[in-house]
Amino acid sequence: MADFEVPELEEIPVVPHIKEGAMSHSSPFISKEQFQEPLGFPGELVPNWEEKVYEKMDDLRKRYRSFQVYLDSCVKCGACTDKCHYYLGTSDPKNMPVARQDLLRKVYRRKFTFAGKYFPKLVGAVDMDKDILDEWYSYFHQCSQCRRCSVYCPYGIDTAEISMAAREIMDSVGVGQKYCNEIIGKVFKIGNNLGLPQPALVDTLEGLEEEVEEDTEVAVKFPLDVKGADILLVTPSADFFAEPHVDGLIGYAKVFHETGASWTMSSIASEAGNFGMFIGSYENMRKIARRVRTAALELGVKRIVFGECGHAWRVAYSFLNTLAGPWDFLDPRYPVPQHICEYTYDAIQAGQLTFDKSENDWRTMTFHDSCNVARASRMGPKPGGQFDIPRAVIKAVCNNYVDMPAETIKEGTFCCGGGGGLLTDDLMEIRVKGAKPRAEALKQVTENNGVTHMAAICAICKSQFTKVLPYYGFTMDQIVSVHQLVSDAIVLTKKDSDQAKSESDSDE
Amino acid sequence: MTVLSIFFALLFYAATAIFVIGLARKIMQYARTPAPLKIPTTPAPVTQTGVVLRMAREVVLFASLFKSNKWTWLFGWMFHLALLLAFFRHLRYTIHPDGVFGFMWPLINNPIVLAFGQYAAFAMLLGLIGLFGRRIFVDRVRYISAPSDYLMLILLFAIAGTGTLMSFVEHTDIVQLKAFVLGLITFNWQNMPADALVILHLGLVAFLMIIFPISKLLHAPGLFFSPTRNQVDNPREKRHISAWGQAIDDAEANKA
Numbered sequence: 072m073a074d075f076e077v078p079e080l081e082e083i084p085v086v087p088h089i090k091e092g093a094m095s096h097s098s099p100f101i102s103k104e105q106f107q108e109p110l111g112f113p114g115e116l117v118p119n120w121e122e123k124v125y126e127k128m129d130d131l132r133k134r135y136r137s138f139q140v141y142l143d144s145c146v147k148c149g150a151c152t153d154k155c156h157y158y159l160g161t162s163d164p165k166n167m168p169v170a171r172q173d174l175l176r177k178v179y180r181r182k183f184t185f186a187g188k189y190f191p192k193l194v195g196a197v198d199m200d201k202d203i204l205d206e207w208y209s210y211f212h213q214c215s216q217c218r219r220c221s222v223y224c225p226y227g228i229d230t231a232e233i234s235m236a237a238r239e240i241m242d243s244v245g246v247g248q249k250y251c252n253e254i255i256g257k258v259f260k261i262g263n264n265l266g267l268p269q270p271a272l273v274d275t276l277e278g279l280e281e282e283v284e285e286d287t288e289v290a291v292k293f294p295l296d297v298k299g300a301d302i303l304l305v306t307p308s309a310d311f312f313a314e315p316h317v318d319g320l321i322g323y324a325k326v327f328h329e330t331g332a333s334w335t336m337s338s339i340a341s342e343a344g345n346f347g348m349f350i351g352s353y354e355n356m357r358k359i360a361r362r363v364r365t366a367a368l369e370l371g372v373k374r375i376v377f378g379e380c381g382h383a384w385r386v387a388y389s390f391l392n393t394l395a396g397p398w399d400f401l402d403p404r405y406p407v408p409q410h411i412c413e414y415t416y417d418a419i420q421a422g423q424l425t426f427d428k429s430e431n432d433w434r435t436m437t438f439h440d441s442c443n444v445a446r447a448s449r450m451g452p453k454p455g456g457q458f459d460i461p462r463a464v465i466k467a468v469c470n471n472y473v474d475m476p477a478e479t480i481k482e483g484t485f486c487c488g489g490g491g492g493l494l495t496d497d498l499m500e501i502r503v504k505g506a507k508p509r510a511e512a513l514k515q516v517t518e519n520n521g522v523t524h525m526a527a528i529c530a531i532c533k534s535q536f537t538k539v540l541p542y543y544g545f546t547m548d549q550i551v552s553v554h555q556l557v558s559d560a561i562v563l564t565k566k567d568s569d570q571a572k573s574e575s576d577s578d579e
Numbered sequence: 580m581t582v583l584s585i586f587f588a589l590l591f592y593a594a595t596a597i598f599v600i601g602l603a604r605k606i607m608q609y610a611r612t613p614a615p616l617k618i619p620t621t622p623a624p625v626t627q628t629g630v631v632l633r634m635a636r637e638v639v640l641f642a643s644l645f646k647s648n649k650w651t652w653l654f655g656w657m658f659h660l661a662l663l664l665a666f667f668r669h670l671r672y673t674i675h676p677d678g679v680f681g682f683m684w685p686l687i688n689n690p691i692v693l694a695f696g697q698y699a700a701f702a703m704l705l706g707l708i709g710l711f712g713r714r715i716f717v718d719r720v721r722y723i724s725a726p727s728d729y730l731m732l733i734l735l736f737a738i739a740g741t742g743t744l745m746s747f748v749e750h751t752d753i754v755q756l757k758a759f760v761l762g763l764i765t766f767n768w769q770n771m772p773a774d775a776l777v778i779l780h781l782g783l784v785a786f787l788m789i790i791f792p793i794s795k796l797l798h799a800p801g802l803f804f805s806p807t808r809n810q811v812d813n814p815r816e817k818r819h820i821s822a823w824g825q826a827i828d829d830a831e832a833n834k835a
């Protein structure tokens with residue numbers, strides 16, 4: 072099945088001994104000129120690139136406090152060394168968070184610190200060269216920017232910040248990653264990561280309406296580009312057709328239907344994901360985020376709700392106000408943006424939804440906390456709402472729920488292995504190996520508690536797990552969307568869609 | 580004045596200057612560098628008071644390290660706590676109860692420092708040995724250690740070691756040492772005792788002060804400026820924007 076060795080799952084996970092160079096062969100495809108230019112990056116390695124690397128590094132350390140402070144503060148205590156799922160899955164020491172940072176820190180020290188300038192050997196400082204650049208390219212694309220290391224570091228050093236900076240430096244000298252940069256280009260040109268143009272979206276959504284009506288005999292709407300709707304839903308484009316994502320989209324639509332909401336999706340902002348974050352580019356991330364503003368203004372909505380997506384929710388929750396705000400033209404009674412889980416949870420609290428939980432009785436559920444939802448965002452008013460609210464939604468629609476071992480969930484959750492711009496076939500080996508810690512935790516509850524399915528609220532997690540968990544003996548349909556569970560249990564009490572009514576009202 | 584005393588007097592003025600100016604420059608650099616995005620590691624406090632509490636837990640208890648690795652926490656915390664006690668105990672050499680800094684006398688003259696101050700040295704040494712052991716024996720930590728990481732532990736060990744020896748084995752002339760230190764502070768130079776241990780101890784401490792602002796000892800100010808720890812989790816409620824982020828917005832608005 073694979074041209075690499077798939078790790079064996081351990082009963083009791085152990086921290087492996089280091090195996091130097093175990094993953095040094097892993098590198099994603101390099102971006103070609105045509106994918107670099109739309110993002111404002113040179114098409115190939117620029118002349119005099121070493122100097123340019125230093126210049127960019129200097130620029131970034133002046134613009135990002137995190138970068139400057141984290142480069143200085145590490146004491147090499149080793150507390151983070153066994154926290155990265157890529158180290159646990161590959162044993163490659165350069166996948167230990169501190170060692171990953173050191174790939175960049177050793178160059179920073181040489182150029183910008185007294186000790187590195189005059190005593191390079193003493194502090195392990197080296198000049199930039201092509202081998203180091205190659206190493207950066209390899210290992211900074213073995214980091215999913217999941218922030219697990221930052222939880223455990225005594226100074227909160229977040230390797231994700233270093234990875235983003237490294238990728239931005241590489242982009243700035245013409246060494247980009249094809250997967251991320253090609254996708255960002257598609258968002259700029261077409262509106263979403265998958266390159267689905269507006270007519271294709273219309274088709275897909277009409278198909279979904281027919282399917283749901285056949286299934287339920289209720290006309291649940293999937294509106295697109297409806298001016299004057301109250302709510303703009305921004306969701307990852309995988310929700311439009313991939314399994315199990317699309318079952319989640321059906322779930323959102325049913326919830327909106329039942330709450331009588333007037334809502335719409337947008338073809339301009341037909342993508343929640345923001346790969347600008349993965350490449351550490353404020354400018355590109357900002358440009359992608361501002362599509363949401365444009366869509367909200369053009370459609371005249373009052374609220375913005377984001378669908379199930381992890382890194383997308385980080386950008387939405389933590390950065391949207393910065394990048395595309397202020398949102399003073401929206402209804403001030405609601406946070407901007409809201410997560411679909413917050414929306415559904417509030418509707419459940421308000422008694423607006425009716426469920427037949429027994430519809431999910433054939434499943435025993437567990438929940439995978441997506442890394443960027445868990446450690447880089449929140450839901451609801453209280454810290455930790457990002458853990459409680461999705462679980463509360465699942466428990467409202469399912470009778471059987473079990474958590475995975477405590478150190479593998481919530482703030483200690485393991486990344487799926489495919490985040491941060493790694494969800495591409497050319498990185499399959501690192502993706503499979505990086506999923507090992509999660510697979511081990513899942514196996515435990517499968518064997519001990521009879522768990523049959525794992526729910527996730529992230530498009531990347533869902534795609535990644537359907538692809539890699541089969542390597543560990545699971546089946547791809549064991550991964551479900553949270554709103555797929557909602558969809559299966561919800562009782563549709565309204566025969567007509569309020570949406571349809573208000574649309575025909577306005578036609579008259 | 581002996582040559583030795585003059586040398587050490589000058590050394591300590593230089594070391595203090597480098598320490599204070601170097602650290603102030605670093606702190607200024609950190610304070611001036613913008614944090615353009617909200618990146619607290621969540622769950623994070625939603626109020627400023629909450630952030631102060633979070634930071635206090637990190638500074639006083641090493642909360643994140645405790646979550647991470649109990650051995651490293653134990654050795655590291657033990658070392659730092661003992662260092663603090665030893666520091667208070669050393670204040671007795673720099674403060675006169677009736678002098679300007681006399682108000683700090685209770686810091687020294689209290690039961691905890693009096694009872695444990697002297698023995699803190701052993702906790703320090705033990706903590707350092709533990710940390711050194713982890714560096715050598717845990718393959719992951721060995722892999723990430725540069726020569727400077729070992730040397731730093733050895734330096735601290737030597738400082739604590741010479742201090743312990745003076746405290747328990749080979750006493751130096753404390754009265755004269757105190758006169759020397761107070762003389763430095765009041766610019767009324769006095770001779771220092773010329774024992775090997777005291778020379779070594781003071782020399783190494785001066786060296787530590789000099790390398791503080793150019794080494795990983797910067798983790799001390801760094802912690803307070805770490806955005807993942809010191810930011811309030813309120814991005815939806817309050818718009819966070821850096822000056823350079825605003826400049827991008829403005830430039831675009833002007834174009835349109």
Ligand code: SF4
Binds near residue numbers: 144145148151226227
């Ligand atoms: S836990 Fe933090 S300080 Fe310790 S080695 Fe890792 S990054 Fe460095």
Ligand code: SF4
Binds near residue numbers: 213221
């Ligand atoms: S951010 Fe996640 S993937 Fe990257 S080094 Fe830290 S733990 Fe590993």
